[in-house]
Amino acid sequence: MQLKEKLGVKWIADFRDPWTTIGYHKQLKLTEKSKQKHKALEKLVLNTADDIVVTSSVTKTEFEAITNKPIEVITNGYDYESVESKPLDAKFTIAHIGSLLSKRNPIILWQVLSELVQEHEGFSKDFQLNFVGAVSETVLQSIETVGLANHVNNAGYVSHKESIIYQKSSQVLLLVEIDSKETKCIIPGKLFEYMVSNRPILALGPQGSDVENIIKETNTGNYFYYTDYKSLKSTILAHYKSYQNKNLEVHAIGLQKYSRKSLTSKLASVLKKP
Template sequence: MSAARPLRLLVITYYWPPSGGAGVQRSLKFVKHLPALGVEPTVITVDPEKGAYPVLDHSLAAEVPAGVHVIRTGTSEPFGSYKKLTGRQQIPYGGFVGESKTSVAQRFFKFVRGNLFIPDARRGWNRHALQAVAELIAQGEQFDAVLTSSPPHSTQLIGLALKQRYGLRWLADLRDPWTDIYYHQELNQTPLARWLDARYERQVLEQADIVLTTSTDTRQLFLGKAAGLAPGKFHVLPNGYDESDFQLPSEPPPDQLLITHTGTISETYHIELWLSAVAECARRHPAVPLRLRFVGKVSDGVQRQLADNGLLPVTELIPFVPHDESVGYLRRATVLLMAIPDVPHNLGILPGKVFEYLAANKPVICIGPAGSDADLLLRECGAGQAFAYGAYEAMLAHLEELVAQWQINPNLDLPSLGHARYSRRALTGQLVALVRGGDEVARNR
């Protein structure tokens, strides 16, 4: 690679500001920190006027460094027809999955999504992105590597095509499992569709120069997909937190023990016994103002669980907010709640928000499997632990311990958790080492 110019990285990602939610954070934060580390990124993404984002967060546009070339393309996707036939205005997560099965139209679209749009319904963007790359190369643009970020996993097929056409060094960044993602069984795929989906997955894993995953368990899951895959090209590069998001001081409320959850939560997360433990703890300690706050989408089922436990009067439900506001709610909490969905292969689910929870220096209550990557991370940093979905007595005992601590001092903030290695800048540094051609320390993380 030439020393006369900075490294040039082509970043291909469907989710980009003004898209909101968790999916946009990883690519955005990489691009934010790359220029300071000697890498010049060029971003290819979808035109927001033509693409389909479940949520919007216009505040994130301010984090794109000045001078970064962002190319927005057209797309060809089925979501317009979906809206017309279902009467729904919100784009579904995961491409028509995770929704109610009561609607005939929704069931039809799930089948169509699983069998005609493989690997996902956003594949219609691929030819537009590939055309944009072809135009750049025809103009004489040169890139040292290309990074494709997914989901949507159809984006990885763009990287596959670029590898085959131009021989570019290719880093496939897979934030989630592919054919093992928890909602995959809802797609009702035919045997032929399942075969084709798995074939695409294997091709990506075999032909990418580097495969990035966000957790150790997910790395192992992908390594088992085909014989002969080289373990050395599979790297764990977790999500992280941006230090600039946590410059303001912590402000836990002095007059209430406030437990805050941010992000989407549904019945799949199985927090019902934990809610029962909260209700029992509040009954035992009526003098302690125990409060709950959920920031983000809370399913009707979880709201019913709150009502069944008599917790609605002490619960605040706040709809989706921009990312900077979400971080503010972390700072203003006493304790933070996270949950891992009770789905297959959940040991490797390591939500991006767990790193922001760590950066907030609050005690973390995690509902999910013991020994999971999330549990191990929390224990490693001294922030908390995971409680199994059915561990009612352990949950109640832990809540009572927090109540006792709060009665002594309502500020339960923890000392520095030693999480600096999970800063977005540090993680982007590991990415740069891989773009340069390999770094043994980064390789084995």
Template sequence: MEQKKILIITYYWPPAGGPGVQRWLKFAKYLPDFGWKPIIYTPENPSYPLIDETLMKDVPENIEMVRTKIWEPYQLAEKLNKSNKKFKAGQFDVGKNQSWKSKLSIWIRGNFFIPDARVFWVKPSIQFLEKYLKENKIDTIVTSGPPHSLHLIGLGLKDKLPNLKWIADFRDPWTEISYYKHLKLTRSSDNKHRKLESAVFKNADITLATSYTDAENFRKAGANAFCITNGFDESDSGEKVIGQKNQNFTLSYIGVLEQLRNPENLWKSLHDLIQENDDFASNFKLKFVGRIDDKILHSLENSNLKNHILNLGYLSHGKAVEEMQNSEMLLITNFPNESSKGIIPGKIFEYLASGKQILSFGPNQADVAKILVETQAGKHFSYHETETIKTFILEKFDLWKSGNLQENTQQIEQFSRKNLTQQLTEIL
């Protein structure tokens, strides 16, 4: 039987690194198993914040790639202020860390590039793809954002080709994402963002969310929304070393840690434990794999945690998974505000597959907390707790010391990439 074609419009594709690339890379890997032929449309000359050549191994061998050139203003922004490099990864300085240059750059980014700085790819892509879709008899497309400007490509194509089936995939929300309120938007810019978002919700045949709460919020805003979470790929999990105890009791953070998700109460709890418990102090390591904000790192290196820090920097995806295995506990952080309770960071699923205990921070009643309760894989805390955190960490430390810290991977099969791809094809 001939496979049905689906065009996936994505900014992130290998050799891009980081979590944004993996969702549709993995869907593309497994879609042919369920009767669909993925075709990838992506920029020819993108400006990626992270590069990971090892992800090329996951690209299906004969996948059809379509590329066109993109113009992005990031080089100009970086000339104005070096810290603007963070924009590419959706980060920037906040609060007391903002210089006047940062404030100006954020104001320009929020008000001149709506919805984001990849917006200059929208019109040329609509023009190119209208012809391409007709010639290749493709009637199903996916747009994956952020960058949310890619959804405007879907909106434009839907307008020109009304019979086109369009799936708008939101890896993160648009106006509900935590940094939105930090963009220094004028009232008219805010209105423009909200109108465009509403048009996407109302015109896409299907809107996909990566969390239960986001799907519910999108439905309230008029979208035909479904939740398909991110997941783990069993082929990425690496060799598990059973029964081998690490030399140190290691708490690891894997990924990008920016100022808006900085768990200061955890650093305070660890500071206290090192002061109060010599045994803990002589065995504890705090490991970072990825990119930690320089201001957070500076603060930690000027505390009593400085001799316990192991900062490995950005590693390939495979090496990062290995470092998860060489840990006792894994740290995950979310934005503290209520509106972020629906964010499920993609790395939690690889954390689950590792079997390690997970220490999570974010708002109360977060979707992450539901997953941790269901899988019994760890504990979720708010940013106001300290004593309960210390108790939890010490409890795991004592189990580790006695060789009784158990690994746990129960009820995680629902989050395997292959099962999630099957869910996607059922919706399609």
């Protein structure tokens, strides 16, 4: 901000995350005076910058209530990675790639999977839940409580290249976000890698999130709220039947706009603005 004032240079403020509405902001134990200072600084930055870049449509809407300056949404994106091609898993695998910590513990999903295991002998025989990355003990305990422990394969940390192989060989890819209004603007980087893995995404999160809109827009999977018990169960069962028939597929559309090449071109257009 001072460089803009002293030198008269153009300033583009790039927000990788929101400011005063980010999830952990409430946990900072700020005084009322400090909270007001943050809000004042946020408003000052948003109204001083020439252009603003955000990674989320939700964040754009929030900022539009504070400033009239132009705001461009440029999300994170994907690069196509060349990895060894492997066949799809023989089992009906649902895989979560990345850390799954205690705050993102989808009890509803574990209950649905437990019911399907109990109600369908074939599902019980074929189903496997793959975790690739750190998983909290709270999550593992929840899974054990509903009787799914024997269906879990906990691979732990693997290289990024190996994680891509897991993604491309899994039957279904799992994406979980905390059920909170503060997480509506969170778009995990792995979403974009999931999208180009050519496997159906099963996502849970808050209503009205950017992830929900992207998955629907690109036809890359299904998004559920934490109250969608019946539809979550019926979708997983439908995926399983497609797996049995060897036609569990995804027909994605419009992925090109999320390539890093396209996103960089979009950023270049912002930089070239007079």
